[in-house]
Amino acid sequence: MPAQAEPADIDAAARGVVRVVIIGDNNGELFPISHGTGFAVSGDTVVTNAHVVRDALRDEGMQIGIVPNGGGEAVYGRIVAVLARNDLALVRITGSLRLPPLALAGGAPPDSGEVTSVGYPMNVDRAQGLDLSDIFRSQPPVKSRGYVSGARPSRQFDTILHTAPIARGNSGGPLLDPCGRVVGVNSFGADNDGGDAEFFFAVSNRELVPFLRANDVEPRIIAAECRSMADLDEAERDRMEREQSAARADLAERAEARRIKRERALLEAEQAVFVEREDRVFLAVVLLLVAFGLGQWALALWQADPRDEKRARTVGGASAALVLAAIAAYLTRPGLDEIDRRVAAAMQDPDDGGGEAETPGGDLALLCRLVPERSRVTSAKVEDIEFDWTADGCVNERTQYGLAGGSWSRVFVPNAEDAVSVSSFDPDRRIFRTERYLLPREAMSEARAARSKYSAPECGSDNAAARLGDLQGEVLAQLPRQANERLVYECSTRN
Missing domain, CATH: 2.40.10.120 (Thrombin, subunit H)
Structure with missing residues (x-):
């Protein structure tokens, strides 16, 4: 169209x-x-x-x-x-x-x-x-x-x-x-x-x-x-639906693969445990039979020649040791709960615990590039953005972002440009976004007046993010329902 x-x-x-x-x-x-x-x-x-x-x-x-x-x-x-x-x-x-x-x-x-x-x-x-x-x-x-x-x-x-x-x-x-x-x-x-x-x-x-x-x-x-902002919003909704659909399909596929893996692990564990249990019982029986034979031999030696007491005791001791070994083999046979332990061990990801996982919301050094298909640019100068982000919402150790409704954002009301920018960052998804409102002179003066009523908290100060999230509310309330421009960046960690 x-x-x-x-x-x-x-x-x-x-x-x-x-x-x-x-x-x-x-x-x-x-x-x-x-x-x-x-x-x-x-x-x-x-x-x-x-x-x-x-x-x-x-x-x-x-x-x-x-x-x-x-x-x-x-x-x-x-x-x-x-x-x-x-x-x-x-x-x-x-x-x-x-x-x-x-x-x-x-x-x-x-x-x-x-x-x-x-x-x-x-x-x-x-x-x-x-x-x-x-x-x-x-x-x-x-x-x-x-x-x-x-x-x-x-x-x-x-x-x-x-x-x-x-x-x-x-x-x-x-x-x-x-x-x-x-x-x-x-x-x-x-x-x-x-x-x-x-x-x-x-x-x-x-x-x-x-x-x-x-x-x-x-x-x-x-x-x-x-492109109109309405078209962009519709495309964004379609993209989110596709991502969610793909995520659900991937989740279902992984769940099915995990189910198959569990069934295979359960079958293998049951077979292995039952075989080991049978082997231990068989070993215990064999040991008992050998011990019984040695006991009979020791008894025969004692009865044949009481003077051969030492030899009879040696054979009898060996018989007793075999009896204890048979009891130990029987008692140490794997129980049925061993099946569950082996299945759990087989289901663990071999990569779990290997290497250091990067915390999604932790400290990050980022390079962000514009995503044209998700952006609407009518007049803004577009270039790559580099910044350092900390878990408490501080950018480059000097610019605090506010936290409101679970979102990190910062409102910029410059004196040298007739535009209000609302920048936001999602540290989990690594998406940086700027909405630009190109305001007439009177509306810009009102936005500057609202901005002058507060001073942004310094990075690291007590409860800085939550306080700034509340302070920015008056400026945000004055902005139009829809921005003129939307710049969406995908960020990756810098080497």
Whole structure:
């Protein structure tokens, strides 16, 4: 099934979309001349169309204003690069504003599928009755859905043809895939004379990526398949069911093998014990018969010649010794309980007790690698993770994890990024997992305020894990029901 856009992903990408305003100056009074849209490719760098900033290039007296959405203050920007041939421009923010950069979709441009245009169309401003001063006020961008109609190079540059409506003012805004990743930069529309269907063009990433790299901007490119979180959850449920089914089948197979092994061991033990018992009884009888014969001989020697007492006693002693040996052979024959002991010994794993078993929840030195089929990555930078874990939930001897409901987790609310991450670790299964929530500015401020109310306990302090598990509750309660990203890693011990 084709991926359907999730509003949370589009909203997360829209946090980095800005209005780009060309500003004139009339004797110290600033006024907007025109505007378009741009989006962040780094914290302080915005991409837009070359034609959006064309007037500022021609007239040094004009300035460029960057108006973020979500309540931020407008700041100035300066042009750092323009490539008119493919209608791209790069603007550097000169104020203190920092934006969450959008990720670019990797691979070939899409030839079909749903897309979303995000930007500031002028016809919407006019319909709302906004005046010129409102352009400098922070407002949410407009989102419109459509479909890719094909990747079609124009005469000048590589473009994507789509039906996600754009208008004047949308120029320079991102065209997003269902996961909120940029597939192109909206540029222009087809003529609609005579009621023809409307089509629109976006500069494809094939043009955008080289342009960025040529100007020392390394974009974050995500080539992973776009999958919804619902699909991922369903796949995870299927995987767990398969694992449980396989575990049950393996358990049944092992139980059957153990039953067969026990029956064989029981049969062998019974045969061996019964044979040994019979052998001991037979030996005792033989010894008694020999002892009886020796006794008769000793008696005959005594009766034949009482003077041969010494010889008679020797033979009689041998007879008595054989009687004792016969009694011992009979008494030491294996009992029926020996069968159970031999079966138990046969059922023991020969490897039991050999070597030192690694404690699943003990101290570990781990290397963790992403499992793509279990993960959903829309903008996060992914790389292998190394860390040391202790049985009391301490990572690298400095970061304590909280324990709540039998799970180890740590909430991270950074000041330099508009995203809350909840990392968890299962030491028994060796699974490290990070859920990322890409929050708007206001929600991020609330999360930071909740996080500032407590200090995480130091590693090794009294009852640190349980205390931190309780302290993190307020931040967790503020997060949306569903994360934007899920990164699942499988961990193994480092050599």
